[in-house]
Amino acid sequence: MRFRLLLILLLGLAPPLRAEPIEAQYRSIFSASALGTPGPSLGLVSNFTLVYRGLMGHAAFALAREASGRSAWGYANAAPTPEQAQAAALANCRRVLGPVQAECRILASDAGLAGGPSIPLAQGGIGPFRWAPMLLRRGPQAARGVVIWSHGYGGPERDYRTAPTPGFVSILNDAGWDVLRFDRNPAEDALYTSLPRLTDGLQAVRAAGYRRIILGGQSRGGWQSIMAASAHPGLVDAVIATAPAAHGEASRANNLASGLEDFRRLLAGLPPGGPRLAVAIFDGDDFDPDPEARARLLEEAAQRRPAPVLALWPAGSQPTPIRGHGGGTDWRFTTLYGACLLTLADAPEAAAPRGLRRTPCGGG
Numbered sequence: 001m002r003f004r005l006l007l008i009l010l011l012g013l014a015p016p017l018r019a020e021p022i023e024a025q026y027r028s029i030f031s032a033s034a035l036g037t038p039g040p041s042l043g044l045v046s047n048f049t050l051v052y053r054g055l056m057g058h059a060a061f062a063l064a065r066e067a068s069g070r071s072a073w074g075y076a077n078a079a080p081t082p083e084q085a086q087a088a089a090l091a092n093c094r095r096v097l098g099p100v101q102a103e104c105r106i107l108a109s110d111a112g113l114a115g116g117p118s119i120p121l122a123q124g125g126i127g128p129f130r131w132a133p134m135l136l137r138r139g140p141q142a143a144r145g146v147v148i149w150s151h152g153y154g155g156p157e158r159d160y161r162t163a164p165t166p167g168f169v170s171i172l173n174d175a176g177w178d179v180l181r182f183d184r185n186p187a188e189d190a191l192y193t194s195l196p197r198l199t200d201g202l203q204a205v206r207a208a209g210y211r212r213i214i215l216g217g218q219s220r221g222g223w224q225s226i227m228a229a230s231a232h233p234g235l236v237d238a239v240i241a242t243a244p245a246a247h248g249e250a251s252r253a254n255n256l257a258s259g260l261e262d263f264r265r266l267l268a269g270l271p272p273g274g275p276r277l278a279v280a281i282f283d284g285d286d287f288d289p290d291p292e293a294r295a296r297l298l299e300e301a302a303q304r305r306p307a308p309v310l311a312l313w314p315a316g317s318q319p320t321p322i323r324g325h326g327g328g329t330d331w332r333f334t335t336l337y338g339a340c341l342l343t344l345a346d347a348p349e350a351a352a353p354r355g356l357r358r359t360p361c362g363g364g
Contacts, residue, residue, distance in 0.1 A: 025117050026136045034113055038069040046167060046331045047073060050338075052108070053173070054165035057121045057133045060085035060109045062093035064102040072100040073107075078162035082109050110134065127204030128197045129180035132165050135173045144176035144346070145212030145237065146205060150198070150221025152245075156186050166242070167334035169216065171342050177214065180205070182221070191224060191246065198228050202235040214345055215275075216240040218328055219287065223266065226277070230269035238276040238345050242328030245287035260293055267301045276352060277301075278310040278344050280337070282327035299356050308352035310344050312337050315358040336360040 030049045032040060044063075052061050056078040065071045074092025079085035086106050093104035105114070111134045112118025122131035129148055131137055140146075147169055151160040161183040173179055182201070184194050198215075205213055213236050215225035222241025229236040244266075247259040270277065279298055281291045288294060291313060298311035314322040314333065322330050340353050343364030347353075353364060 022119070023136060023138070026111075026119050029108070029111065029113050029117055029119065034107065034116075035063070036065055040065075040069070040071065042335060043331060044071050044073060046335050047075075048107070050167035050170040050334055051164070051331050053111075053134045053170045054132065054167060055134060056162045056164065057110050058082045058085040059134065060089035061107045062086070062089040062104045063107040064093055064097060064100050064104045066100060066102045070100050070102075072097045072102075072104070074104070077164055085109065125180060126208050127201035129182050129201055129205070132169075132173075132179040132181050135165070135170065135179040137178050138176070139178070140209030140211075142176075143178040143210065145214065146178045146180055146210045147172055147214045147216055147240075148180045148182055148198075148201075148205070148225075150182040150215070150217030150225055151184075152217075152219030152221055153184075153186065153189050156189075159186050161185070163218075164329070166218070166329045167331055168240075168328070168338040168341050171334065171338040172214070172345060175342055175346060177345070178210070182217075189220075191220075191227075195224050195227060198224060199231055202228070202232055206235060212237045214238045214240060216242075217244070218242045219245045219325060222279075226266055226270065229275045229277075230266075230271075233271045233274055236275045238278070240278045240280075240341055240344075242280040243282055243285050243288065243325050244279060245285075245325070248287055257289075259288070260290055260297075263294060264297055267297060270301075270305070270307075272305045272307065274307040276308045276310075276344055278312065278341055280328050280333070281311060281313040282323055282325065283314075283316055283321065284323035285325045285327070287325055295356055302355045308344060308349065308354050310340060310353045311356045312340060312361075313356060313358050339364045 032045050052075055058079045059077050061075045063073045074089055076085045076088035086109055090104050110121055121133040122137050125131050149165050151163040215229055215236055217225040222244035223246040225239050225241055229239045281294055283291055295311050295313050302309035322333050340361035344352050
């Protein structure tokens with residue numbers, strides 16, 4: 001039953017929240033029906049209807065499908081022009097064709113189907129935040145709230161401002177949440193410079209009319225989202241942090257020995273009554289030397305805090321386990337655990353998921 005509910009969510013069969021033409025048109029673009037027949041695989045559906053939407057424009061999605069349904073696909077992110085995005089997507093699709101006997105064709109370019117309906121890329125933003133360009137924006141009066149997503153940090157030479165927003169954020173977007181991005185220049189992305197900008201920006205988001213705010217982020221972005229929620233709990237309703245870390249750089253991990261104790265103090269800084277918290281932990285994470293110890297800390301916090309605390313730690317028993325520092329970007333993490341994150345954000349407090357979860361979430 002739980003997987004049936006998740007498939008309904010992923011296949012776009014759930015009724016729209018509202019009947020505005022823009023939302024109906026958007027859902028018609030990013031739907032399983034756009035992928036053709038026979039019914040596409042869960043991986044293809046997830047990659048197009050959820051993961052692709054988190055890309056930064058200019059983007060494109062290329063697809064090859066046989067009459068039997070066997071498929072290959074590839075996409076391109078943050079190209080200088082739509083034409084370059086399409087060329088890169090076709091090249092990526094052809095690279096993974098393997099035994100698929102079909103031609104790669106452009107299915108979508110930016111937020112529009114080839115030869116079909118199209119939605120303009122979202123422009124601008126609020127304060128230090130900018131809109132996720134291909135996710136649907138409803139505005140503060142119509143949306144349930146807003147997710148502010150923060151990317152990771154890889155040192156002053158690595159620019160993550162075009163890193164895609166992960167697929168599970170698209171599930172929140174489908175449920176009525178608008179999505180902003182906190183994109184930082186790597187040359188000025190030290191915690192003591194970027195954290196004040198994040199916390200100051202929360203006031204601007206509230207002033208714009210958003211009633212609820214979720215802070216989310218990967219690696220450094222997740223860590224500082226928890227810090228911001230601790231500093232301003234009255235402005236933040238929930239935090240979703242995937243592989244939160246603040247003790248190294250991509251090219252040279254350092255200071256990891258203090259990471260666990262600092263994580264303990266990070267959790268202790270959250271007030272007991274809120275915000276809600278979800279943390280994703282992954283085996284094989286180079287910036288987390290002891291996932292089991294981190295999971296214990298989260299379980300203790302879940303028992304201690306009245307506000308829901310959820311730890312997602314994908315089990316290693318799957319044929320190809322979800323592993324590594326970037327595990328939250330894996331489309332399988334979205335399909336297996338996205339329902340838990342949606343429930344954490346939207347469910348009444350008594351029904352919100354809590355504690356440690358290693359198995360798929362299904363209905364949350």
